[in-house]
Amino acid sequence: MTPPTTLPLLGPVETSVRGAQAALDDLWAQTQAETRAYTGNIIALTVGRHLARVEEALAGLEGRYAGRQIIGVMDGPPGEVRVQVSLVPQPGGLYIERLRLWADPEGLQGAILPLLRPATVNHVWWGADTRPEGVLLSELTEIADQVIADSLTLDIPPARHYALADLGWSRSAGWREALAQLFDSPDAARQLGRVRELRLTYAGDNDLPARLFAGWVASTLGWPSLEGVTTYRPQDCGRENGDLCGLELRGEGVRFTLRAAGGDLVRSECAWPGMTRRTELNVPRMTLAEGLARVMARPERREVFERAWALARAQLEAERAR
Amino acid sequence: MNAQHPALAPGADGHNPFRAAMRRSRAPEPATLVIFGATGDLARRKLLPAVFGLWQDGLLGSAFNIVGVGRQEMTDEGFKDYALEALRSSKETDAPQPGSLEKFRELLYYEYGDFSGDEVYDRVRQELDRAGDAHGGRKNALFYLSTPPSLFEPISNGLGRLGLADESEGWRRIVIEKPFGRDLTSARELNGAIHRVWDESQVYRIDHYLGKETVQNLMAIRFGNAIFEPLWNRAMIDHVQITAAEDLGLEGRAGYYEEAGVVRDMLQNHLLQLFALTAMEPPVAFDAGAIRDEKVKVLRAVRPIPAGRVPEVAAFGQYGPGTLYGEALPGYREEPGVREGSTTPTYVAVKLEVDNWRWQGVPFFLRTGKRLPKKVTEIAVVFKRPPLGMFPGGLERNVLAFRIQPDEGVSLKFSSKSPGQEMVLREVVMDFRYDAFGAPLESPYSRLLLDAMLGDATLFPREDEVDCAWQLVSGLLDTAGNTPPQDFPNYPAGTWGPEAADELIGPDRRWRRL
Numbered sequence: 156m157t158p159p160t161t162l163p164l165l166g167p168v169e170t171s172v173r174g175a176q177a178a179l180d181d182l183w184a185q186t187q188a189e190t191r192a193y194t195g196n197i198i199a200l201t202v203g204r205h206l207a208r209v210e211e212a213l214a215g216l217e218g219r220y221a222g223r224q225i226i227g228v229m230d231g232p233p234g235e236v237r238v239q240v241s242l243v244p245q246p247g248g249l250y251i252e253r254l255r256l257w258a259d260p261e262g263l264q265g266a267i268l269p270l271l272r273p274a275t276v277n278h279v280w281w282g283a284d285t286r287p288e289g290v291l292l293s294e295l296t297e298i299a300d301q302v303i304a305d306s307l308t309l310d311i312p313p314a315r316h317y318a319l320a321d322l323g324w325s326r327s328a329g330w331r332e333a334l335a336q337l338f339d340s341p342d343a344a345r346q347l348g349r350v351r352e353l354r355l356t357y358a359g360d361n362d363l364p365a366r367l368f369a370g371w372v373a374s375t376l377g378w379p380s381l382e383g384v385t386t387y388r389p390q391d392c393g394r395e396n397g398d399l400c401g402l403e404l405r406g407e408g409v410r411f412t413l414r415a416a417g418g419d420l421v422r423s424e425c426a427w428p429g430m431t432r433r434t435e436l437n438v439p440r441m442t443l444a445e446g447l448a449r450v451m452a453r454p455e456r457r458e459v460f461e462r463a464w465a466l467a468r469a470q471l472e473a474e475r476a477r
Numbered sequence: 478m479n480a481q482h483p484a485l486a487p488g489a490d491g492h493n494p495f496r497a498a499m500r501r502s503r504a505p506e507p508a509t510l511v512i513f514g515a516t517g518d519l520a521r522r523k524l525l526p527a528v529f530g531l532w533q534d535g536l537l538g539s540a541f542n543i544v545g546v547g548r549q550e551m552t553d554e555g556f557k558d559y560a561l562e563a564l565r566s567s568k569e570t571d572a573p574q575p576g577s578l579e580k581f582r583e584l585l586y587y588e589y590g591d592f593s594g595d596e597v598y599d600r601v602r603q604e605l606d607r608a609g610d611a612h613g614g615r616k617n618a619l620f621y622l623s624t625p626p627s628l629f630e631p632i633s634n635g636l637g638r639l640g641l642a643d644e645s646e647g648w649r650r651i652v653i654e655k656p657f658g659r660d661l662t663s664a665r666e667l668n669g670a671i672h673r674v675w676d677e678s679q680v681y682r683i684d685h686y687l688g689k690e691t692v693q694n695l696m697a698i699r700f701g702n703a704i705f706e707p708l709w710n711r712a713m714i715d716h717v718q719i720t721a722a723e724d725l726g727l728e729g730r731a732g733y734y735e736e737a738g739v740v741r742d743m744l745q746n747h748l749l750q751l752f753a754l755t756a757m758e759p760p761v762a763f764d765a766g767a768i769r770d771e772k773v774k775v776l777r778a779v780r781p782i783p784a785g786r787v788p789e790v791a792a793f794g795q796y797g798p799g800t801l802y803g804e805a806l807p808g809y810r811e812e813p814g815v816r817e818g819s820t821t822p823t824y825v826a827v828k829l830e831v832d833n834w835r836w837q838g839v840p841f842f843l844r845t846g847k848r849l850p851k852k853v854t855e856i857a858v859v860f861k862r863p864p865l866g867m868f869p870g871g872l873e874r875n876v877l878a879f880r881i882q883p884d885e886g887v888s889l890k891f892s893s894k895s896p897g898q899e900m901v902l903r904e905v906v907m908d909f910r911y912d913a914f915g916a917p918l919e920s921p922y923s924r925l926l927l928d929a930m931l932g933d934a935t936l937f938p939r940e941d942e943v944d945c946a947w948q949l950v951s952g953l954l955d956t957a958g959n960t961p962p963q964d965f966p967n968y969p970a971g972t973w974g975p976e977a978a979d980e981l982i983g984p985d986r987r988w989r990r991l
Contacts, residue, residue: 437535
C-alpha cells in the first residue's frame with residue numbers, strides 16, 4: 156500500500172539552463188536524502204493551457220519510471236528560455252527532479268538536450284494536441300527510447316529506433332485483460348472461429364482508444380481489416396472520456412459481451428448453443444498518471460501495439476477518404 | 478473479412494489467442510481458494526490482505542471465490558464480517574476502492590468441522606460444485622494449509638479420501654506452509670504422506686523469502702547482466718557471507734521456538750534458499766523446472782556435515798541478558814514460556830563448502846540469530862584482494878552486497894584515490910537502493926499466491942530441495958540436541974553473536990559490520 160507522502164515540495168526556484176543542475180543540487184542538499192533515482196528522463200512537451208493536466212499526471216508518476224521530469228512548454232516567450240526547478244515528493248517517500256522550461260520549440264531544443272540525465276532511459280511524451288513537427292521533435296525522437304503520443308491523430312508513426320506508445324492504448328489494458336479472461340476456458344476459446352463482428356461503446360467523445368482496442372482484437376483474430384466488422388458508439392457509463400463502456404463479439408450463434416456496471420465492476424456474458432455463462436469482473440479504472448506509468452513500464456511487446464495501430468490507422472484513413 | 482477454415486481459426490485448439498501478448502502469459506483460470514485455518518493469525522494478517530489486493534487489481538480472473546475452513550463454528554456471514562474486519566485492521570491491506578470491500582465480501586464462504594473426519598471435506602466439495610456451476614463447469618481449487626504442521630497430513634488425507642485431489646474436473650493444488658517436517662525423517666514421512674494423495678506437480682511448499690522482490694532481484698542481477706557472471710567463481714571470489722539477523726526475541730512464540738530452534742526456524746529454509754540462489758549455476762530457462770534443478774544441484778554439491786564435523790564448521794549461540802535500543806532485555810532463558818536451563822540455540826553460524834568446479838575452495842558463511850543488534854538480511858560476495866599492492870596502505874577486498882531487508886538494494890565496495898597530493902586509497906561504496914524506484918514493495922504472499930493460482934512453481938521449493946536442505950542440517954540438529962553446549966548463554970542480547978562465530982570465519986576474514 157502506498158503511504159501518502161509527508162515530504163514538502165521543494166522549489167520551484169527560478170534559474171537558467173546553465174544553472175539548473177546547481178539549483179537542483181542546492182535543493183537536494185536541503186533534503187538530506189542519500190538516494191536519488193537515476194532511473195530515466197521523461198520529457199513532456201505541452202502548451203500552456205495543458206500544463207496543469209500534464210503536471211497532475213507527472214505528480215502521480217513514481218520515480219521508478221523517471222527520476223527527472225522535464226516539462227517543455229512550447230508556447231513560451233520567443234528568443235528566451237525561462238527555467239524553474241523543483242523537487243517533487245513521491246507517494247513512496249522520495250523526491251524526483253522536475254524542470255519546467257518555457258520557450259519556443261527551437262529554444263526548447265537547445266535547452267532540453269543538455270539537461271537530460273545521461274545514460275538512462277528517455278521517454279518523450281507529446282502532451283499537446285498540436286501536430287508535432289520541426290527540429291525539436293526530430294532531435295528528441297533521436298534520443299528517445301520511447302515516444303508517447305496520441306498516435307492515431309498526430310503524425311508520429313512507429314519507428315525502429317524508438318517504441319511508440321499511446322495513452323489510449325494503455326487505458327484500455329484492463330478491458331484487454333477482461334476480454335482475455337472470457338476465453339481462458341478452452342470451450343469458450345473454441346467458439347472464437349465463429350466470431351464475425353465487434354461492437355464497442357465508449358464514454359465521452361473520444362473514440363480513439365476504442366479503435367486501438369478494435370485493432371488489437373482484429374489482429375489477434377486474424378482479421379485483415381476493421382472495415383465493415385467494427386462499430387463504435389458513444390455511451391454514458393460513468394467512466395472517463397475515452398474509456399471503454401462495453402463490447403460485444405458476435406457471430407453465428409455466439410455472443411460474448413462485457414458491460415460496465417458501475418464503479419470498477421464489469422458484467423460478462425458468454426453465449427453459444429447449449430451454454431450461457433455470466434460472471435462479474437473487476438476492471439479498475441486508470442488515472443492519467445497510472446496510464447502513463449503503465450506505458451513507461453512497457454509491459455507488452457511493441458509489435459502487438461503496432462499491429463493494432465496499423466489496423467486502426469488504416470480504418471481512420473479510409474473513413475477520411477470517404 | 479475472410480472466414481478462416483474452422484480448424485485454423487484462433488482458439489480452435491482450445492488455447493486463448495488473446496493471452497499471447499498479455500502482460501503475464503496468462504491470468505488464473507476461474508478458481509476457488511480454500512484456506513484451511515482461515516481464522517488463524519497468518520490468514521488474518523497476510524493471506525486475506527494479499528488476496529484482496531490481487532482481486533482488487535483485477536488479477537484473479539473473471540470468477541473467483543474463497544472458502545475459509547476452520548474448526549471453529551461460524552456462519553458464512555460471521556466469516557465475511559471476520560474477513561472484512563481483518564482487512565480493515567491489517568497494515569498490509571491496499572487502500573480499498575469505494576465499494577470494493579463490500580463486493581469482495583460476496584466472494585467469501587465458510588465451512589467448519591473436525592479435520593480428521595470426512596464431513597468437512599464433503600462440505601468443501603459441495604462448495605467446489607457450487608463454484609463450478611458459476612465458473613463454467615471448471616472446478617479448479619487451490620487448497621492453502623495455513624494451519625499448525627500437525628494438521629498437514631490429516632487435511633491432505635481428508636482431501637484425498639473425498640477425491641478432492643483428483644484433477645478430472647479442474648486443476649487441484651495444495652500450498653503447504655513451513656515448517657515442512659522437523660527433521661529429515663519427518664520431512665520424508667510428510668512427503669510420503671502428501672504424495673500418497675498428490676502428485677509433486679500439485680504441491681506448492683511456501684517459503685515467503687522467495688516471494689520477496691529483492692530475493693528475485695538477486696536472480697535478475699546475476700542473470701540479467703553480463704558483468705557479474707565472469708566474476709562469479711573461485712578465481713575471483715574469496716568467500717560469501719549470508720546474514721539474516723533479527724533484533725526481536727520470542728514475541729510470545731516460546732512454545733514453537735523451544736521445539737524448533739534457530740536451525741529449523743531460519744537456517745534449513747530461508748538461509749539455504751538464499752545460499753542456493755547465490756551459488757547455483759545459470760538455469761537454462763527462467764522456469765520452475767530449470768531453476769529448481771540448479772538449486773538442487775548446488776545443494777547436493779555442499780560437503781555433508783555429519784555430527785563429527787559440526788565443531789569444525791558451525792558455531793551455536795544463545796542470548797543472555799543485554800541491552801538493545803537503550804532498553805534492558807532478558808536472556809532467552811528468562812523469556813516467558815522457556816524451559817529452565819533450556820539449551821535451544823538462538824544463533825547459528827555455519828561454513829558451507831561447495832564441492833564443484835565453480836566454488837571449490839570458496840567458503841559460504843551463513844549466520845542467523847535472535848536479539849542481534851538490528852534486523853537485517855544480506856548476501857555479501859567478498860572478492861579476493863588484488864594480487865599486488867602498488868599503493869601505500871593495505872589492500873582491501875571488493876564486496877558486492879545484496880541487501881534483502883531493510884534498505885533493499887545492491888552496493889559495491891571498491892577502493893578509490895582519496896583527494897590530495899598523496900596516492901592514498903580509501904574504500905567507497907557505490908550504492909543502488911531499491912527505494913529509488915519510489916514504489917512500495919509487493920507483499921511476498923501476494924506474489925506467491927498468484928503464482929500458485931497460475932501454476933507457476935518457480936518460487937516454491939521442490940521436494941528434493943527440501944530433502945537436500947534437511948540432509949545438510951541433520952548433523953547440526955543432532956549436535957544441538959544430543960550434546961548441548963555448556964556455555965549457554967554465550968552472547969548478550971544486542972550483540973553480534975558468540976565469539977565462536979568469529980573464530981569460525983577465520984583469521985584473515987571478519988563478519989560484515991552491518
